[in-house]
Amino acid sequence: MPDAVQAPALSATLREVNEAACWVSRVAFERGIPREYELRKHTYAELKTRGLGAQAAQHVIKKVRDAYTALKANIRAGNLGKPGSRRRVRAESKPVMFRPEAAQPFDDRCLSWQYDARTVSIWTTAGRLRGVRFACSPGTFKTLREHRKGECDLIQRDGKFYLIAVCDIPEALPNENPAGFIGVDLGVVNIATTSTGYRAAGRGLNRHRKRQLDLRKKLQAKGTKSAKRLLKKRNRREQRHAANVNHVISKTIVSTAERTGHGVALEDLGGIRDRVRLRKGQRAQLHSWSFHQLGQFIAYKAKRAGVPLVYVDPAYTSQQCSECGHIDRKNRVDQATFACRACGAVMHADDNASHNLARKGETVWTAGRESRVPAAPQVAQTEEATRQPAAPYLQARSFTAGSS
Numbered sequence: 001m002p003d004a005v006q007a008p009a010l011s012a013t014l015r016e017v018n019e020a021a022c023w024v025s026r027v028a029f030e031r032g033i034p035r036e037y038e039l040r041k042h043t044y045a046e047l048k049t050r051g052l053g054a055q056a057a058q059h060v061i062k063k064v065r066d067a068y069t070a071l072k073a074n075i076r077a078g079n080l081g082k083p084g085s086r087r088r089v090r091a092e093s094k095p096v097m098f099r100p101e102a103a104q105p106f107d108d109r110c111l112s113w114q115y116d117a118r119t120v121s122i123w124t125t126a127g128r129l130r131g132v133r134f135a136c137s138p139g140t141f142k143t144l145r146e147h148r149k150g151e152c153d154l155i156q157r158d159g160k161f162y163l164i165a166v167c168d169i170p171e172a173l174p175n176e177n178p179a180g181f182i183g184v185d186l187g188v189v190n191i192a193t194t195s196t197g198y199r200a201a202g203r204g205l206n207r208h209r210k211r212q213l214d215l216r217k218k219l220q221a222k223g224t225k226s227a228k229r230l231l232k233k234r235n236r237r238e239q240r241h242a243a244n245v246n247h248v249i250s251k252t253i254v255s256t257a258e259r260t261g262h263g264v265a266l267e268d269l270g271g272i273r274d275r276v277r278l279r280k281g282q283r284a285q286l287h288s289w290s291f292h293q294l295g296q297f298i299a300y301k302a303k304r305a306g307v308p309l310v311y312v313d314p315a316y317t318s319q320q321c322s323e324c325g326h327i328d329r330k331n332r333v334d335q336a337t338f339a340c341r342a343c344g345a346v347m348h349a350d351d352n353a354s355h356n357l358a359r360k361g362e363t364v365w366t367a368g369r370e371s372r373v374p375a376a377p378q379v380a381q382t383e384e385a386t387r388q389p390a391a392p393y394l395q396a397r398s399f400t401a402g403s404s
Helices: 006-030 036-049 054-077 086-092 138-147 203-222 225-233 237-260 280-287 291-305 349-368 378-387 390-403
Strands: 104-106 111-114 119-124 127-133 148-157 160-167 181-186 190-194 199-201 263-267 309-312 337-339 346-348
Touching: 006 036, 006 054, 006 104, 006 119, 006 127, 006 148, 036 054, 054 086, 054 104, 111 148, 138 148, 138 160, 181 237, 181 291, 181 349, 190 237, 190 349, 199 237, 203 225, 203 237, 237 263, 237 291, 263 291, 263 349, 291 309, 309 349, 337 349, 346 349
Parallel strands: 181 263, 263 309
Antiparallel strands: 104 148, 111 119, 119 127, 148 160, 181 190, 190 199, 337 346
8 A cells, every 4th residue: 555655666666677577588588598597697787787676686587487487388288279379379489578567576685564563665666665554354464474474476456556475374284084075066057066065056156247248348339438447447357256256165165074074076177168069159158167266266275274175087977876876868857957767866967966076086085095004013024034035045055065
């Protein structure tokens, strides 16, 4: 929460360090993206002449090198398409560029926290700024004060400044013997359905997304200054709403598992958007489905609470009967109804899938655990190993003596 004097200095600092990062990126691209130490030899002196401090210059170089490392990782993983594709060629044919308001890392030499005064002292290109106020929720402040560690990122978004602090929170002791697993079936109509009976309907979120999409279309078609101003004001509103919904759902699932001593079994849905073929009208709904974010929220909350988490193959979980195990495509009558052709069991389709996922989770957990068979004492093994080769040796000596 900088004042009228501090805000321009922070904004100018971000602009200058990101301009310097773009220059370093061009140098790295021209020289074949060298390693960080070699890149530092070509750029550090120039960054100092641009007015950057020693630590800020080092962070700019490291930020550029990390950006190219991430680019190479995405290329290797196939996230930018196959070799020769338009998107991949475009990414490989030009240097990485940084937005004027992109994040800039600060370590403890460049940024210090005064928790009692709720202020920070931060380096800028105009000098050290002291007494810059910050605000956060009481729970966040407690976590910040007790567990903050490492670097912080300064970003500017929609005219506001944010400090993203890294907090190293100790993990809870994992539950090595869960009483069972809660299967979580993910979907679009129902965002999450668990084997304990909890169902998070997606009707409200889908309605919100459709309303936001229609409003964006209407404002974009209008094209006036006031329409563009409203579009900018509503930027990322849908994204924030979806993230809040996922936080609520993930907290409910993990809290239930922690209270009952169960683990959580999640579907491994990686690559589903590449495998599924849909009509044009369904594509927007599929690509706005934030199942990966929900999975990430469940994963870190489970790790923090000590709840075991396993990923299972979702194949045939919607076609298999959770009562008798019979698999048939015709078991799935429609989106919401499951009726087994073998035993006649009728239930909600998502409930049936969640029970199958829970059973698969127990199987994966049992197969992946280390053996609990106690190892033989080390002393007994040593005595046995010493005794075994001695007998043949004595027999050989007696046989040789007898023959001579």
